[in-house]
Amino acid sequence: MSTHVVGTREEWLAARLELLEAEKELTRRSDELARRRQALPWVRVDKDYRFGTDEGEATLAELFKGRSQLLVYHFMFGPDYAAGCPSCSAIADGFNGFATHLANHDVMLMAVSRAPLAKLLAYKQRMGWTFPWASSFGSDFNLDFAVGITEEQQREGGAEYNYRREAATRSAQTPDGPSTQFGGEHPVSQFARMCGTDPFTYIRERPGVSAFVLEEGVVYHSYSAYARGLDGLWGMYQWLDRAPLGRNEAAGIWWRRHDEYAGATPACCR
Structure with missing residues (x-):
């Protein structure tokens, strides 16, 4: 009662x-x-990043697709993942409609991940998404914008995420340890399993959003946010925050990819 x-x-x-x-x-x-x-001041981007897209290789400037502004969602999908991060997938479920409106307001919305393009396109088809998604596989893009961590940084420490330096991930307080918050499987271990990888590989990818502007042929970085700074992008949370029971997450991680709920219809059959 x-x-x-x-x-x-x-x-x-x-x-x-x-x-x-x-x-x-x-x-x-x-x-x-x-x-x-x-x-915020703009920072000129001089490195020649290359991306794989469904239209062929592209530079960072070419990801703008004729617009003057580019919003990149750093989607957690590493080369060793079998599927995209469930949390990033929940956020990306809202991109299809937003991307159309933004593109007609001089803003290009693009997801970028380190997984090879073939993996991204297959997952995109599974999810029924139409927004553009580029692969940064083989480039320094993720590392330079603090959404990727090397194995060496993981062992020795020194990686930066959300504007803080991280310690090495080597102690008993590892990401696959028991959850003190939920009393069961740690969320990192749960998501790693759902992505077909191990916890340490899983957390070498990080979520984030970065904004860029293109002016007279020069690309500038204007903004990046990470972790809870992405809360506003979770469309479902904006609704839950207005529901009678709120986020109601005492039992732990509840969300799944949209085709994994009971009774869900695969995108190919809709």
Whole structure:
């Protein structure tokens, strides 16, 4: 039986109006942060990155596809993965519609992963996605934008993620240890298994978003965010945060790839 507070419509309205003021303040604060993001200095990108795309090899400038702005979602799909990260997949489920609108507003949305292009295209077909996805396999792109970690960095430490230096991942507090938060299989181990790899290989890829601008033939990096900085991109969480029980994750990781839920229809059969 629920123990949640039950009240009259008048009590609800009074509490709602009080909450509305806090929501308005959050909106104003969010607008201010957006302006500060846009005011960050641009950093010229001089390295000649090469990507595999379904239209052939492309430079970073060519990923803009005629637009002046490029948003890259750093999708966790390493060369040794058998499938894409379930969390990244949940985020990417919203890209198809967004990508069309953004492309018609001078912004190119592109997912980029280290897995070879053939793996990305096969997974993209499985998921029923249409947004553009490029492979950075063989380039330094992921390392340079702090979404990739080498085996040496993992052993010795020194990798940077979310603007912090990480220690070596060698102790008993390893990513495949027991979960202290959920009391069962650690989420990293669970996701690694779902990706067909081991936990240490899995976490050498990291999620993130990076923004670039193309001006007079020169590419500049303008913004990157990682970890909880990606919360706003999780479309399902924006809905859950407005649902009566919220995210309701006391039992642990609940989401799956959209074709893995009971009764799901494969993309090829829709």
